[in-house]
Amino acid sequence: MQIYMVGGAVRDALLGLPVKDRDWVVVGATPEAMAAQGFTPVGKDFPVFLHPETREEHALARTERKTARGYKGFAVHAAPDVTLEQDLARRDLTLNALAVAREHCRPDGGFDPAQVVDPYQGRRDLEQRILRHVTPAFREDPVRILRVARFSARFTDFQVAPETLALMGEMVEDGEVDHLVPERVWQELSRGLMEARPSRMLEVLRVCGALKRLLPEVDRLWGVPQPAEHHPEVDTGVHLMLVLDLAAELNAPLPVRYACLGHDLGKGTTPADVLPRHLGHEGRSARLLQGISERLRVPVDCRELGEVVAREHGNIHASGKLNAEAVLRLLERCDALRKPERFSQALLACTCDARGRGVAGDGLRDRPYPQATRLQGALHAALALPTHDIATQAMAQGLKGPEVGRRIHAARVRAIEQALATMQMA
Numbered sequence: 001m002q003i004y005m006v007g008g009a010v011r012d013a014l015l016g017l018p019v020k021d022r023d024w025v026v027v028g029a030t031p032e033a034m035a036a037q038g039f040t041p042v043g044k045d046f047p048v049f050l051h052p053e054t055r056e057e058h059a060l061a062r063t064e065r066k067t068a069r070g071y072k073g074f075a076v077h078a079a080p081d082v083t084l085e086q087d088l089a090r091r092d093l094t095l096n097a098l099a100v101a102r103e104h105c106r107p108d109g110g111f112d113p114a115q116v117v118d119p120y121q122g123r124r125d126l127e128q129r130i131l132r133h134v135t136p137a138f139r140e141d142p143v144r145i146l147r148v149a150r151f152s153a154r155f156t157d158f159q160v161a162p163e164t165l166a167l168m169g170e171m172v173e174d175g176e177v178d179h180l181v182p183e184r185v186w187q188e189l190s191r192g193l194m195e196a197r198p199s200r201m202l203e204v205l206r207v208c209g210a211l212k213r214l215l216p217e218v219d220r221l222w223g224v225p226q227p228a229e230h231h232p233e234v235d236t237g238v239h240l241m242l243v244l245d246l247a248a249e250l251n252a253p254l255p256v257r258y259a260c261l262g263h264d265l266g267k268g269t270t271p272a273d274v275l276p277r278h279l280g281h282e283g284r285s286a287r288l289l290q291g292i293s294e295r296l297r298v299p300v301d302c303r304e305l306g307e308v309v310a311r312e313h314g315n316i317h318a319s320g321k322l323n324a325e326a327v328l329r330l331l332e333r334c335d336a337l338r339k340p341e342r343f344s345q346a347l348l349a350c351t352c353d354a355r356g357r358g359v360a361g362d363g364l365r366d367r368p369y370p371q372a373t374r375l376q377g378a379l380h381a382a383l384a385l386p387t388h389d390i391a392t393q394a395m396a397q398g399l400k401g402p403e404v405g406r407r408i409h410a411a412r413v414r415a416i417e418q419a420l421a422t423m424q425m426a
């Protein structure tokens with residue numbers, strides 16, 4: 001048997017990027033031969049094995065043939081006679097269809113670039129910064145549409161080859177993305193959101209038509225105007241892209257990026273006669289985002305933050321004028337006292353929303369967002385109160401449940417009032 005390192009590890013090493021996990025392909029072996037060498041089988045759908053020591057994945061060389069729609073609809077042919085070239089041919093992109101024989105891989109993961117097996121000009125495409133499909137077998141797995149979009153968000157100076165974009169468009173036309181399982185869609189979307197330029201993922205998905213099928217609520221935002229005095233970029237889709245890229249620049253965690261994705265969905269359903277204003281879009285955003293969260297089985301931390309930000313971002317932006325009583329109400333609506341960390345994330349999403357606007361060079365992206373500091377200070381003051389002592393004292397004075405609650409509430413309002421006054425002076 002012959003063992004080759006393949007896929008992302010070869011690509012990333014050639015790009016000079018750190019290599020995280022290594023995948024291997026085994027040519028000329030049978031499952032029995034693998035077992036005899038101490039490999040453990042793990043693949044459910046494919047013959048994949050774990051190396052006895054490194055636990056790295058080793059897959060038998062295989063070809064795949066499409067048998068039906070969707071992610072599960074293909075037959076796998078893995079046999080000792082499948083060649084390396086055949087295995088590389090069924091892979092998604094030329095830059096992922098590179099291989100290096102194990103004997104040429106150094107223990108540190110490095111290798112001599114001259115040893116790279118490259119039957120599909122992957123290295124040329126790497127140098128020219130092109131994401132290009134290997135063969136028409138690309139069609140066999142519609143998840144690859146999402147992968148190309150995600151790689152565009154990661155490799156920010158790469159372009160999708162026109163013929164690959166055209167093929168992706170055909171696949172969308174043929175209904176291929178309509179049958180993807182929600183878990184796979186979320187897996188790829190969430191990874192793409194975590195890349196350096198999430199806007200590039202949306203752009204690729206939009207251009208090939210996949211966004212309209214997967215996230216029509218998001219796709220609709222392009223072409224929807226906003227008032228130019230608050231949004232010099234005008235287009236809501238453009239605003240969304242600026243917000244997401246700023247979230248990435250600020251290293252925001254996934255729930256924040258998901259909240260950014262969802263915060264303005266309601267602007268897509270604003271009646272035409274009130275445009276470009278979007279009064280009350282927040283409530284519509286929250287409902288639309290809830291639909292996406294359910295459809296894609298989005299994890300609960302993303303779901304909850306997304307809903308809070310969708311519903312409250314307008315109030316948070318306008319919170320500079322609120323008095324202590326109203327600030328406390330806002331904190332309570334966000335459940336900030338019980339979930340202060342989630343509230344910090346909401347403020348980060350709002351910061352991205354406030355600064356993710358404008359046109360090149362207008363400086364809006366660097367403007368301060370004092371609302372976040374002010375609300376954070378107010379929350380801090382409310383949390384610092386010894387509520388337990390206040391309650392004990394109130395009960396010692398004979399006060400009952402709701403009255404004790406009012407006592408605590410009043411104390412919180414006073415604490416916030418003081419904090420706001422101090423911040424005003426600073």
Ligand SMILES: Nc1ccn([C@@H]2O[C@H](COP(=O)(O)OP(=O)(O)OP(=O)(O)O)[C@@H](O)[C@H]2O)c(=O)n1
Pocket residue numbers: 006007008009023090091092093096097141143144147
């Ligand atoms: N839908 C898919 C998934 C994977 N692959 C192939 O399997 C390799 C390994 O897959 P994976 O680890 O998912 O992707 P990587 O390219 O390694 O990228 P990442 O850095 O995101 O792991 C890819 O390089 C590609 O050759 C593919 O052709 N089609």
Ligand SMILES: [Mg+2]
Pocket residue numbers: 007008009021023
């Ligand atoms: Mg990988």
